[in-house]
Amino acid sequence: MSRGSVTVRAARWSATHPWRAIGLWLILVAVAVGLSVMVPKQTTKAADTWVGQSGQAAELIQQAGLDGKPSETVLVTDPDGPLNRTEATTALTQLKQKLTALDSVAGVGEPVWAENGKAALLPIELKGSADDAADNVEKLVAATADVQQNNQGLSIQQTGGASLDAGIWKQVGSDLAKAEKLSLPITFALMLLVFGALIAAGIPVLLAFSAVGAALGFYAPLSYLFPDGGSVANVVLLIGMAVGVDYSLFYLKREREERRRGHSTVDAVEIAAATSGHSVVVSGLAVIVSMAGLYVAQDPVFSSMATATIVVVAVAVLGSLTVLPALLAKLGHRVDRPRVPLVWRLNRRIGPGGISRRLVAPVLRFPKVALLLSAVAVVALAVPALGLKTDPGGLNTLPDSIPEVKTMQQLQANFPSEGMAYDVxxxxxxxxxxxxxxxxxxxxxxxxxxxxxxxxAVRTAGDTAVLTLVSVLPDTSEDAKVALNQLRDTLVPQAFDTMPGATWAVGGETASGVDYGANQRDKLPYVIAFVLGLTLLMMLFTFRSPAIAIVTTLLNLASVAVCFGALSLVFQHTWAEGLLDFTSPGFVISWIPLFLFVILIGLSMDYHVFVLGRIREAVQDGLAPAEAVRRGITESAGVVTSAAAVMVSVFALFATLGMIEMKQMGVGLAVAVLVDATLVRIVMLPAILVLLGRKAWWPNKLPVATAEPERELVAV
Known part of the structure; x- marks a missing residue:
């Protein structure tokens, strides 16, 4: 990489004008925070997610003005046994008085008593649209809670579309707060083990956290084009902390390494910019290209995730190329202060690449055996992916810790007519x-x-009519598909046999979930082709080697297969339920594989580019291919392992959260990155490159191979 490149010029200016660079970064973060406060973030509407036949049904209903009013239900039960009708009547009367007095309530129906005598429900019709109901539901919940306080002998709980969504978002907010609270100290502790010094450990964490905050701020105005589907904050934290720490780690490690070789601080920064800085740019572009694959799915939720992730990666790259060199130049040797004595001495005793040198030695000595054994291990981990099942999440995949979920389950158990509804x-x-x-x-x-x-009854308006039917089957994804297929394939076509000119569609919330999952499965091949094609072209352009591009693609697919295998093993069986505190649904949420595929390709490229960059440096220095691989792996394995440890720790935190989607995301990413950074990149990659020899870099012109020169490291 030329010393006159953009990354070097940016680093040189930042290193020679450190206070300006630091000030500009602080202004950037402050402006982003100001945007997040001043610009209200937009969220997706129900119509944004209409797909398939359920989307057609929803559009027909909306055009006819037959949209049902948003509603809520209060369920009254006796936790000790059969419901006392007198006590329940008193509570229901109090509820009706309180709820009728609320401005957001259009009307309160008469109580409905369960045939089993164990429950009663009070139907509530709300004013306005579903979005209005979401804004006003807290008032209803508060009124229900007041009546509960006055009737301690009964269980009085509210549920419905708006309150259930509110409960879910409350759980998501709690999960996010937990992840934020734990990710910072864990990441800092890992950096402390890597560097053995407080300042060096704190810089990557600080920059990553500031990149996350800035990205969330810059996303706020972008949400008017790509509304938040609900997962933006989680994804930005997940990816932002991972790549933000990694990019700073790559840069900081190289700068410290060059200072140990005797270079001045500014020279060390420039060398780091010409090497690791270049790798950071390529890695960042790889993640951005991968995330852009989500746009191919043409889904507003994925589009919001892609946009926010692209922003956080771009901000992290910018910080690594500007404010990080400024901090390193200003701190100089003080970046290694104050030292943690035990950790510092241990790192010095092991030396740069000490562990990785021992690990990679047998791989280079017996590359065929190493490749065969590692390939067998990867295939064994990936085989369960052949039985991977995907389905949309439903009531049965939501955590029982959400009170509204338990109330809905009780409601459906006592009132079959409150189950899975379909609008024809x-x-x-x-x-x-x-x-x-x-x-x-x-x-x-x-x-x-x-x-x-x-x-x-059948609702009509003009030339359109709607009938609502409720399945008696349990509220599970498999039963939802059974009921939906019975309607669409048999009952509805038979009813309209004598009306060939009629247009019909089966929709409703349950049908929407099924159609959404099917839509994601249909779009997955296009996303895979887009991401793999662009990343292959990027590697071909970066390294000018078809072999490197093809090997990269194959190794990335191996990591994805391991991820899917882990998801199948953990979440389609019951053995891990107690360990991760979840109830196995027997499938993976339908959007998870597509999302994880895109994320993993990007993250795998993250340190893959860094490793290949070090190997290419050695090849360009005139080393024989085997020696170049040894030196490149030895000098980069420590950084890759540290970067992977940060990713795995952050991802593993998500496996402890309440929502099963977050658990599946965390487990899949943590397992895949762990295998990718160890088995794939430190065993399979060097073995393949050694076996390919100089052919790996064709058609690049390589210098005549020489013995490796001594590279003495000067103590700081």
Missing amino acids: VAKADGKAPVEALATLQREAVASKQFVVPPGQ
Whole structure:
């Protein structure tokens, strides 16, 4: 990499004008924080996620003005046994008085008593749209809580679309706060072990955290184009801490290494910029290209994740190339102060690449055996991925720690008509097809697989009509597909046999979940082709070697296969339930594989580029291929292992959170990165490069191979 490159010029200016660089960075972060305060973040609307036949149904209902009013339900039960009707009537009367007085409530229905005598429900109709209900639901929850205080002998709980969403977001916020609270000290402790000095350990953590904060601020105005689907903050923290620490780690390690060789601080910074700085730029671009693959899915949730991740990676790269050199230049040798005596002495005794030198030696001596054994291990870990099942999440995948979830489960257990609902909407020329829907209602009820909610009739407006049917099956993803297929493939087509000109669609919230999962599976091949194609071209452009590009792609796919294998082993079986505190749904949430594929390709490229960069340096220095691999792996393995340790620790934190989506994300990423940074990059990669020899770098012109020169490291 030329000393006149952009990365070197940026580092030189920052190192010679440290206070300006630091001041500009602080201004950047302050502006971002100001944006997050001043610009309200936009979130996705229900219509943004309409896909498939359920999306068509929702659009037809909206066009006809047949949208159902948002509703909530208060469930009254007796935790000690059968419900005392007198006590329950008193509580229900109090509830009706309090709720009717609220401005956001359009009406409160009459109590409905369960046939088993164990529960009663109070239906509530809200004013406005579903978005209005989300804004006002806390008032209803507070009113329900007041009545609960006055009736201690009963269990009075509220549930419904708005309150359930509020409970989920409360859980997500709690999870995010927990991850933030633990990620910083754990990451700092790992950096302390890596550097043995407080300042050196604190710099990567500080820069990564500031990059996360700045990215969230810059995303706020971008949310008007890419509204937040609900996971932006989690993903920015997850990826931002990982790449932010890694980029600083790559740069800082190289700068310290060059100072030990006797270079001045500014010279060491320039060399680090020409080498590690270049790797940081390529790694950052690789992550950005990978995340851009999420746009191919044409899903607003994925688009918001992609946008936010691209922002945090760009900010992290910018910080590594500007403010980090400024800090290193200003601190000089003081970056290694104050030292932690025991850790510092241990690091000095081991020496640079001491452990990795011993690990890679047998790989270089017996590359065929090492490649065969590592490939067998990777295949064994990846085989379970062949049985990977994906389904959309539902009530059964939400944690029981959310009170509204438990209330909904009790509601459906006592009132079958409150289960999985499907909206059958039909439109015909001239008049609404009421008779066909009435026929459908009779046939569906006669099948004993569906019931009609009490008081519900076919709703009509102009030439459109809607019928709501509720499945008697349990609220699980598999049962949801069974009921939906029965409607779409059998019952509805039979009812409309005599009306060939009618347009119909089966939708509703349950159908939307099924269609959404199917849409993600359909888009996965296109995302894979996009990401693999662009990353292959990027590696080809960066290293000018077809062999390196192909090997990179194959190793990335190996890491992804291991990730999917781990997900199948952990979450489709019950053996890990107690360990990770979850109930196995028997499948992986449908959007997780697509998202993890994109993330893993980007993160794998993160340190893969760094390792290959060190090997290429050695090749360009005139070393024989085997010696170049030995030196490159030895000098980079410590950094790669440290970077992987940070990623694994941050990802593992997500495996401890309440939402199963976060658990699956954390387990998949942690296992994949651990295997990728050890088995794949320190065993398989060097073995392949040794076996390929000089062919690995064709058509690059390599200098004549010489013996490796002595590279004395001067003590600081």
